[in-house]
Amino acid sequence: MFNRKDLLGLRDLSENEIMTILETAKIMKEKIDNPLKRSDELKSASVVTLFYENSTRTKMSFMLAGDYLGAIVKDLGVSTSSVNKGESLIDTGLNLDQMGINVMIIRHSMTGAPHILAKNVNASVVNAGDGINEHPTQALLDLFTILDYKKRFKGLNVTILGDISHSRVARSNVFGLTKLGAKVTLAGPSTLVSNSMKSLGVDVVTNIPKAVSNADVVMGLRIQFERQKAMPFPSLREYSSLFGVNNDILKYAKDDVLVMHPGPVNRGIEFSTEVIDGKHSVINIQVKNGVAVRMAILKLLTERGN
Numbered sequence: 001m002f003n004r005k006d007l008l009g010l011r012d013l014s015e016n017e018i019m020t021i022l023e024t025a026k027i028m029k030e031k032i033d034n035p036l037k038r039s040d041e042l043k044s045a046s047v048v049t050l051f052y053e054n055s056t057r058t059k060m061s062f063m064l065a066g067d068y069l070g071a072i073v074k075d076l077g078v079s080t081s082s083v084n085k086g087e088s089l090i091d092t093g094l095n096l097d098q099m100g101i102n103v104m105i106i107r108h109s110m111t112g113a114p115h116i117l118a119k120n121v122n123a124s125v126v127n128a129g130d131g132i133n134e135h136p137t138q139a140l141l142d143l144f145t146i147l148d149y150k151k152r153f154k155g156l157n158v159t160i161l162g163d164i165s166h167s168r169v170a171r172s173n174v175f176g177l178t179k180l181g182a183k184v185t186l187a188g189p190s191t192l193v194s195n196s197m198k199s200l201g202v203d204v205v206t207n208i209p210k211a212v213s214n215a216d217v218v219m220g221l222r223i224q225f226e227r228q229k230a231m232p233f234p235s236l237r238e239y240s241s242l243f244g245v246n247n248d249i250l251k252y253a254k255d256d257v258l259v260m261h262p263g264p265v266n267r268g269i270e271f272s273t274e275v276i277d278g279k280h281s282v283i284n285i286q287v288k289n290g291v292a293v294r295m296a297i298l299k300l301l302t303e304r305g306n
């Protein structure tokens, strides 16, 4: 059951709502590989992407998700829009509302920007990443991928490592995974993972072999230098040798461990190239699943409006 106007985060979604999205995505995934199964079920819907921060995967997969379902899909092109003449987020949204947009997909550096937009427009708003707060559609595609391979969440050991403090992906995954019964360990240098995150019901570990031990899933995260004023460790070489994962470190995990990463990956820093391209990696499959999950989200949000 999914009956919301907006999708703003996983913190507020119920287990039931998350599972509805994942089950719908499973049906949608068939349409990606088989163009004959694509449809025009969203032909009366108009979708716009408003990306105030850069993106490859999220923006492109939302645009393709809309295309595969027959929706009208446009990108505002924020960097060449009247945002540069000082137009506010709310005024931008009100103008798009008047043009008949049904779904606004927004990425913004400010925590809460999608929530402000959602309160002020008639269209459904999807959070495509807001500052260091949440990236719900990334976490949903991660959950979809984990469920596809492991067939369950309860009792799974999921280790998320890297720049946790600045990661909206980590936060959304923590909300989703803990709700669904997985055991989450957050790992990285103490400058990038705070013990205060234990209040979210997770373990916090700074020793990487210990963090990876017995893991069913190891998810790496990029260091987000763009959100930091000071270097959080002495050098990238030291970071990768102390906190990166290579095949030797991966041996501490379960034999059938899944290696995941939301992208973009910085090869040789959070993961070695042998891990990124290795037999445990589902990083490329996550990208395909991202299209399916975003098709499901567009369908569920627009169906609600019918």
Ligand code: CP
Binding pocket: 054, 055, 056, 057, 058, 059, 129, 138, 262, 263, 264
């Ligand atoms: N994972 C993710 O959000 O990638 P993009 O920044 O390319 O959208």
